[in-house]
Amino acid sequence: MSCKTTRHFTFEVSLTTQPDEHVCLTGSIEELGNWDHNKGIILHPKAPSPNHEGYNVWSTELIITGKTTFSYSYYVCNIVSSPCNQNVDSFIVTRWEANLTQRTWHHSDDSSQHVRFCDQFGIIDGTSCSNSGWLTVQTDLKLTILPQSIQLHQNDLKLTSVKCVPLEMSQPEDSSLPQTNLLWSKDACYVLTEENYQSTKQSNFGCVYEPDSVLTFKSQVLDSSKIGFRLDFYGCHTSVENNPLTNGPTHIGYSYILPSILKDSLGTATTYISTLDQKIAGEIKVKYCITKPLQGHHCSLDFSYQKQLQHQKDPLHIGHRGMGSSFTLLNSVMENTIASFCAAGHYGADFVEMDVHLTKDHVPVIYHDFYIDIAMEQKDPMTLFDNHTKMLIKNLTLKQLQSLKLFYRLKEPDYWMPITETDGNPDQPFPTLEKCLEEVPEEIGFNVEIKYPLECIDGTMESEDIFDANFFLDIILAKIFKHSGKRKIIFSTFEPDLCCMLHLKQNKYPVLFLTQGINSHWMSYKDARCHTTSTAISFAKAESLPGICAHAEELLKDTELMEMCARENLSLIAWGTDIENCDNMKVLTDYPLTGLIYNRMDVYGPASVLKIV
Numbered sequence: 001m002s003c004k005t006t007r008h009f010t011f012e013v014s015l016t017t018q019p020d021e022h023v024c025l026t027g028s029i030e031e032l033g034n035w036d037h038n039k040g041i042i043l044h045p046k047a048p049s050p051n052h053e054g055y056n057v058w059s060t061e062l063i064i065t066g067k068t069t070f071s072y073s074y075y076v077c078n079i080v081s082s083p084c085n086q087n088v089d090s091f092i093v094t095r096w097e098a099n100l101t102q103r104t105w106h107h108s109d110d111s112s113q114h115v116r117f118c119d120q121f122g123i124i125d126g127t128s129c130s131n132s133g134w135l136t137v138q139t140d141l142k143l144t145i146l147p148q149s150i151q152l153h154q155n156d157l158k159l160t161s162v163k164c165v166p167l168e169m170s171q172p173e174d175s176s177l178p179q180t181n182l183l184w185s186k187d188a189c190y191v192l193t194e195e196n197y198q199s200t201k202q203s204n205f206g207c208v209y210e211p212d213s214v215l216t217f218k219s220q221v222l223d224s225s226k227i228g229f230r231l232d233f234y235g236c237h238t239s240v241e242n243n244p245l246t247n248g249p250t251h252i253g254y255s256y257i258l259p260s261i262l263k264d265s266l267g268t269a270t271t272y273i274s275t276l277d278q279k280i281a282g283e284i285k286v287k288y289c290i291t292k293p294l295q296g297h298h299c300s301l302d303f304s305y306q307k308q309l310q311h312q313k314d315p316l317h318i319g320h321r322g323m324g325s326s327f328t329l330l331n332s333v334m335e336n337t338i339a340s341f342c343a344a345g346h347y348g349a350d351f352v353e354m355d356v357h358l359t360k361d362h363v364p365v366i367y368h369d370f371y372i373d374i375a376m377e378q379k380d381p382m383t384l385f386d387n388h389t390k391m392l393i394k395n396l397t398l399k400q401l402q403s404l405k406l407f408y409r410l411k412e413p414d415y416w417m418p419i420t421e422t423d424g425n426p427d428q429p430f431p432t433l434e435k436c437l438e439e440v441p442e443e444i445g446f447n448v449e450i451k452y453p454l455e456c457i458d459g460t461m462e463s464e465d466i467f468d469a470n471f472f473l474d475i476i477l478a479k480i481f482k483h484s485g486k487r488k489i490i491f492s493t494f495e496p497d498l499c500c501m502l503h504l505k506q507n508k509y510p511v512l513f514l515t516q517g518i519n520s521h522w523m524s525y526k527d528a529r530c531h532t533t534s535t536a537i538s539f540a541k542a543e544s545l546p547g548i549c550a551h552a553e554e555l556l557k558d559t560e561l562m563e564m565c566a567r568e569n570l571s572l573i574a575w576g577t578d579i580e581n582c583d584n585m586k587v588l589t590d591y592p593l594t595g596l597i598y599n600r601m602d603v604y605g606p607a608s609v610l611k612i613v
Helices: 337-345 397-401 433-440 468-481 496-505 535-543 554-559 559-569 582-589 608-612
Strands: 004-013 022-027 043-047 056-067 069-081 089-097 103-106 114-120 129-130 141-145 148-154 158-169 186-193 195-198 216-220 229-236 249-255 266-274 281-289 318-322 353-356 362-368 371-375 389-394 407-410 415-418 445-449 489-493 510-517 546-549 571-575 595-598
Touching: 004 022, 069 148, 069 371, 103 158, 114 195, 141 229, 158 216, 158 249, 186 407, 186 535, 195 433, 195 535, 216 229, 229 281, 249 281, 281 468, 281 496, 318 571, 337 353, 337 433, 362 468, 397 554, 415 510, 433 445, 433 468, 445 468, 445 510, 468 496, 489 496, 496 510, 510 535, 510 571, 535 546, 546 554, 546 559, 554 559, 554 571, 554 582, 559 571, 582 595
Parallel strands: 004 114, 318 353, 318 595, 353 445, 445 489, 489 510, 510 546, 546 571, 571 595
Antiparallel strands: 004 056, 022 069, 043 056, 069 089, 069 103, 089 129, 141 216, 141 281, 148 281, 158 229, 186 195, 186 216, 229 249, 249 266, 266 281, 353 362, 371 389, 407 415
């Protein structure tokens, strides 16, 4: 009969914390909670750290029996009453150690009966791995005021600051009745410009407002349906503009953003600015974003890929739509198909980029455009699309999509050539995301671009009649988590708020802000956060995103942008046809890029790059 060894473990970690934060321990064994943030061990504050100035030491002692090895890590959280049950505590993770491998103890390393660990939070094996938390039970509310979104009726007033105050709309008037705590987090705000961003706490007069800047307010709440906002606007008369502090800011007016206005996950609220004597002082348009926790999936604390891109030494080679565009460029295999993804991997692609939509019956499928052209079959192929109509991918079921016969349009001569398809073949268009995850070799990573429409600068929308963003993302993420296995995945999207939603909903995969920047190919988006690569860098920093995907045209014209990303410790993936040039690829790979997305992996892939170098 074997005797199980009992050991006394002391865990100590040094870090800075806020007054309402708790430090917890988790790990790979039941005694440490099995990587579940709701089952971690709460540490106790001990004393200021003797080794790290400004840091505090948190500690706990545990008796563990019969274990010869285990892994462990720390996380920081707020503890609040559950929104579903006020008698149950919920742990809201604010920071955690996001790493591929965690600290590990083995009995052969230290066989003593009393084992002591003295750690620094966010540092594992000399590598920084501290990361922001994700949504567990709380909802993230964000209001964004884009440039030129505030119009004042009085011409001699200059707006200088805006204050945002979250309001609980359900508190009982009778103070003797139980009060709820729906709004637990401190409010946060930042000012974003093309050059940089500034995260700041609101003063008595809010945050400084500049007409050409982006002003964002954020709060996290336990029940978004009962939270509203009051916006207060302050300014000065132009007659005292050069010395506005002489008389102090003037209260111009206020607006209310009520829960009834915030109907969708993403939207724009337009409301009047009223004065204290109930006159209309102006109008404001506010973009809002409501991010809810991912349903049906429990995020684990055991490992994460979110920080790994920042440690990438050699550029990743990422096949654009697999082997590249096939509807507009000559290609041996059809884009965005399993055959194309596998072929790119055969020619050395580390990842393949793919575009994901939802069908009418809510199945994630791979296709690039929002619309497809549909026409009745004609006897004369030359007139096939004389009378055609556009239909949204989201308005067709998977069965309808996969029953369509697709054609290439040849420019010379102007002719529609049918695409040969056989059910079940890997070159069939509109493969499901699930099938791609199951049939493409797992060693090929996926760069999943989430297709969600934006407004163009001319006022047109890329697509109308869209799915609710939380519903849309939850379905895609559910498929990813169910079928991804050990595959490495990168998320990206052009929609800036959708980037934040993806980042907040999960803790496993990195999310990059996809930007076309300043380019000569496409119309700009209306959202100022999308206009330039430098703005994209500032936005990624402001929202704690790990990096950006930037169009190569602007990077080649202004190589300082690549240096800027490196200084800010942001991952940078370049994309675009400008990469498909030996000289340009040499210029780009001389800088610390994380990866390159391009067509024709067989022509420009890793083997060719090695020859260039």
